[in-house]
Amino acid sequence: MKDKLFAVVLRHPVLILLACLILTAVATIGAKNLVFKSDYRVFFSEDNPQLVAYESIQNIFNKSDNVAFIVIPADGDIYTPEHLQLLNQITTDAWQIPYSTRVDSVTNYQHTWADADDMIVEDLVMEEQTLDVSALDRIREIVNTEPILLNKIASAKGQVSLVNVTVQLPMIDPVAEVPEVVTKVREIQQKYMAENPGLEVKLSGIVMMNNSFAESALKDNATLIPIMFGVVVLTMLFLLRTFSGTLSTVIIIAASIMAAMGAAGWSGMFLTGPSASAPTMILTLAVADCIHILSTMFYEMRRGIAKRDALLDSLRINFQPVMLTSVTTAIGFLSMNFSDSPPFRDLGNIVAVGVMLAFVFSITLFPALLMVLPVRVKEVKEEDRDWTRSLAAFVTAKRRILLPGMSVIMLLLIALLPMNQLNDDFVKYFDTSVPFRQATDYMQDNLSGMTLMEISVDSGESSGINDPAFLKTLGEFSDWLRAQPETDHVSTLTDTLKRLNKNMHGDDQSYYRLPDDRELSAQYLLLYEMSLPYGLDLNNQLNVDKSSVRVVGTFKNLSSNELVSLEERVQDWFASHASEYQVMTTGPNLMFAHISQRNIKSMLSGIAVALVLISLLLGLALRSLRFGLISLLPNLAPAAMGFGLWYLIDGQVGLGLSVVAGMTLGIVVDDTVHFLSKYLYARRHRGADSVAAVQYAFGSVGRALWVTTFVLVCGFMVLAQSSFKLNADMGFLTALTILIALIVDFLFLPPLLMLFDKTKLDVPVKTVQGVEK
Helix, strand or coil: CHHHHHHHHHHCHHHHHHHHHHHHHHHHHHHHHCCECCCHHHHCCCCCHHHHHHHHHHHHCCCCCEEEEEEECCCCCCCCHHHHHHHHHHHHHHCCCCCEEEEECCCCCEEEEEECCEEEEEECCCCCCCCCHHHHHHHHHHHHHCCCCECCCECCCCCCEEEEEEECCCCCCHHHHHHHHHHHHHHHHHHHHHHCCCCEEEEECHHHHHHHHHHHHHHHHHHHHHHHHHHHHHHHHHHHCCHHHHHHHHHHHHHHHHHHHHHHHHCCCCECCCHHHHHHHHHHHHHHHHHHHHHHHHHHHCCCCCHHHHHHHHHHHHHHHHHHHHHHHHHHHHHHHHCCCHHHHHHHHHHHHHHHHHHHHHHCHHHHHHHHCCCCCCCCCHHHCCCHHHHHHHHHHCHHHHHHHHHHHHHHHHHHHHHCEECCCHHHHECCCCHHHHHHHHHHHHCCCCEEEEEEEECCCCCHHHCHHHHHHHHHHHHHHHCCCCEEEEECHHHHHHHHHHHCCCCCHHHCCCCCCHHHHHHHHHHHHHHCCCCCCCCCCECCCCCEEEEEEEECCCCHHHHHHHHHHHHHHHHHHCCCCEEEEECHHHHHHHHHHHHHHHHHHHHHHHHHHHHHHHHHHHCCHHHHHHHHHHHHHHHHHHHHHHHHHCCEECCCHHHHHHHHHHHHHHHHHHHHHHHHHHHHHCCCCHHHHHHHHHHHHHHHHHHHHHHHHHHHHHHCCCCEHHHHHHHHHHHHHHHHHHHHHHHCHHHHHHHHCCCCCCCCCCCHHHHCC
């Protein structure tokens, strides 16, 4: 069957070209359906328990997505008439941001105070207010003594303040809604920075983080893919010295990427940060098929074989190993469907389709191109061939040292694997060149972190939040949470009630405590809410029937382990102090903290399934259970060694790295399959013993292996330059694993084969020259 296919391809290359190009064009049309979804919720499946909890709280209380204007005056003092007036203007303009439902700042803070028997509620900084020294001192004192403001809206030193805009996206068209908000936000930012030289306005918040996901991915696609093409072209030109072969390879890469992304569009997928890196991966993986076919073809042509015969011979020899490596690579990426994070499932599916398309194009479109284009190869003598002969001689001569030596190195690196920590810090998903990261780091250092935990406490009865016992528990918890070393700020209803109780007693400081009467608490809240202006009510803290309250803790930018530990302490506090109340903890940071651990567990199942399928496939293809089992070691060890080495490099395994073992499993098989197929060819068809078969494998496929590895490593190292840490770490560890795989297949697999595949021959050991095809 395959011989008929090859005959048709080589006999009618122009028709094959047209057919492949038409199919590619039809598939590519689907790419118009691809849109980029930047909402961080895309990282979580619909049944993710943390997402379910988060959506539940968001439905009970107001949405908490926000944009934070970090306003930094040139003179380092926010308490000046000019700066407070500026804050007033920014606060007013911020209401014009699309979908904004609330704006909080120093100037519009609803300050309450007593005037005889009346309670006055008004903006802390009135528009027409004369701000003399005494007024400025009063404002500073209020801010520094009001827990709602201090270290949340204004810093203790008074050098920076925040205008926080709560945004409630309708989620009708999320692709357009976030950019719409960001466009207006940046317009306000640029306006005030242009009008006020020396003023700096930085942008943080959940909406800006969402937008950064999209911008980082689009920036990578605009820069990394062109760089990747450049790397591939230059590498192939330098190592293979063939223009037509390089051009044909680039066409295969382009066709594979376009058709795979088009298929994703037809299937209804949308792009996210991880899945947007699919073209880069397809690009590197498509190269391997072409290089193997080219290498064997050039090998034959250098010996004087005509181009058509050499190409036909190359297709026959490489069909099985190329198909096998393509299928195993696709299986490895398909194992990412076990991931708990949908973007990584999409990434695995897109790349798997791209890999299989690359295989189809490499045995149809690629040879058709080579038949049409002129290909010239200079004949060389045997002694002029590359260094793989010397490496083969070294490995066979030193096999008794290499096998135990490599085994020790492998075991040492694998032993380091469990020492990695499952950890994530979603702010650090972006490198320091990203404006969102710069703004958030500045906010952490000068005001408060962006790590939030929302804690819903349900009293279990309507108007139950006014119960003195409930308020007492809530107050004690708020004090406990505020005392934790990680805490920057706590937003809690008890602070408001204490202030109202003081106001209703003539601002007597001794009454700055919680009311001890249920009816009194209810009356205070009713009176206060009736006095609040539109958009500044208590719906962000209370539910409709006042049975539940939301406490929001703001913390230093914690890692996932630290945040999960804090969550456990919160739950333990309520279990031991107030088990009668129902407590729910959630928040975007907490969701990301849990997903890495969930993803590791789910991916272990995927790797197990992929491993079984790949092992069965190798056993059948190699027609030997023994060689199928032998191949497991060099296929499994590289990923384990890579993670062991990662402990020495970083030691933190997050969401991006949790999928590396699955995605590299198939890629790593490439080296092993090609080496074993050539080894078994020499053993079965040329009667070579194990030593000569190893030398033959090095001589016939060694060059192709190190060239493909070099291209793959370069490709994934380009991905490692991404400003999006998920992609950068994934690219770096994948490149590291692929490089380790080549070292293992060159220095460990051959001695292993010679140990377990001994043969008793009476003839002298043959060299690679004696086993030429």
